[in-house]
Amino acid sequence: MSLTVDQKYDLITRNLQEVLGGDEIKKVLAERDLKLYWGTATTGRPHIGYFVPMTKIADFLSAGVEVSILLADIHAFLDNLKAPIELVQQRVKYYEMVIKTVLTSLGVPIEKLRFVIGSSFELSKEYTMDNLRLCSILTEHDAKKAGAEVVKQVSSPLLSGLLYPGMQALDEEYLGVDCQFGGVDQRKIFVLAEKYLPQLGYKKRAHLMNPMVPGLAGSKMSASDPDSKIDFLDSAKDVQKKIKKAFCEEGNITDNGILSFVKSVYFPLKSLQSDKPQFVCVRPEQYGGNMVFNSFEDLEKDFADKKVHPGDLKAGVIAAINELLDPIRKAFETPEMKRLVELAYPAPKPAGNPKKDKKDKKKAERAAALAAKAAAEGVAVTTPSNAPVKVTSTTTPTQVSVTPAHTEPTKLPNATPLKPVSK
DSSP: OOOOHHHHHHHHHTTOSEEEOHHHHHHHHHHSOOEEEEEEEOOSOOBGGGHHHHHHHHHHHHTTOEEEEEEEHHHHHHTTTSSOHHHHHHHHHHHHHHHHHHHHHTTOOOTTOEEEETHHHHTSHHHHHHHHHHHHHSOHHHHHHHTTTTSOOOSSOOHHHHHHHHHHHHHHHHTTOSEEEEEGGGHHHHHHHHHHGGGGTOOOOEEEEEOOOBOTTSSBOOTTOGGGOOBTTOOHHHHHHHHHHSOOOTTOOSSOHHHHHIIIIIHHHHHHHOSSOOEEEOOOGGGTOOEEESSHHHHHHHHHTTOSOHHHHHHHHHHHHHHHHHHHHHHTTSHHHHHHHHHHSOOOOOOOOHHHHHHHHHHHHHHHHHHHHHHHTTOOOOOOTTOOEEEEEOSSTTOEEEEETTSOOOOOTTOOOOOOOOO
């Protein structure tokens, strides 16, 4: 059964926080299928906040939208080198596999998805020239303002961070889309695109924005902040540990990342699979057993009225997250997938032993002091680097041999005794 224009539009825009250019989208839908792109910079490990755009990508595909996913490798290191250049290509592969695995776990067909790597066109002669043209009209104020909620803010900003927003706008033209989709934190970049692309002779695109999922420690959930998120490959034990530590004040429904997960992630995901999604708060039998909610509004009301304890809400969220992550974890258990993870996010080098380093430093300082003393008395000294030394005095004060401990004295061929310098 084919959908009408209004049905397609409703499916495309449901659960979004804001739409810019809705009328233009309807005009396109009346003539043909919509073309849209969603981009993600390949920086830190993708987290469960990515479930939000994944649910919308499922909606877009159901509405017949031609969806392109931009793996923004150039943007990844433009943003204060969040992704080191030497790791970017491996992270591009990792992101693509994670996104495909997540969508497959949700039952979303991925055959019609188009994956595009940013560097495949952003380094071309034509794109570079357009980027320079854009730089000639884009003010530093507008570029900095547009990236304020997306680009990492530092005390001494790099020029690369100012290029980021303009390139994201320019991507709309080079990907040949009608609109761009992203989080509401991208709004200022979207507004910049609507202002400046027409000045380059390109059409203004529409923009779709989903709400941001609050992090476990406040603010938004971020791929580059491990304390704010739960990764797709976190173990069940890690999930439990992070959720238990998360802020969840009794009765607080305005600043509650746990409650927001149920609203922005869990119910929309379950709505893809069933017309009657349910969330279960896991409560001990001695207090009445589990509490089942058929809508987020009912859960929110009972939590605000303190009928739902934060511990029971957290227990339900732990179970819900692990249910969602289990098929993703399983897909990454193969040797090939494990190797991909190791290449994209190599384990940090172990730190040195502070006690051993301190001991070696003292030995080196003692050796240097003895060598300096011997040199002051006119003795040539040769010792292996960092070797502990012992000093043996002879009957003549000016004859001192300095040799490594536990080694034989160094024998010099044709050596003659040193004589005191005549005054």
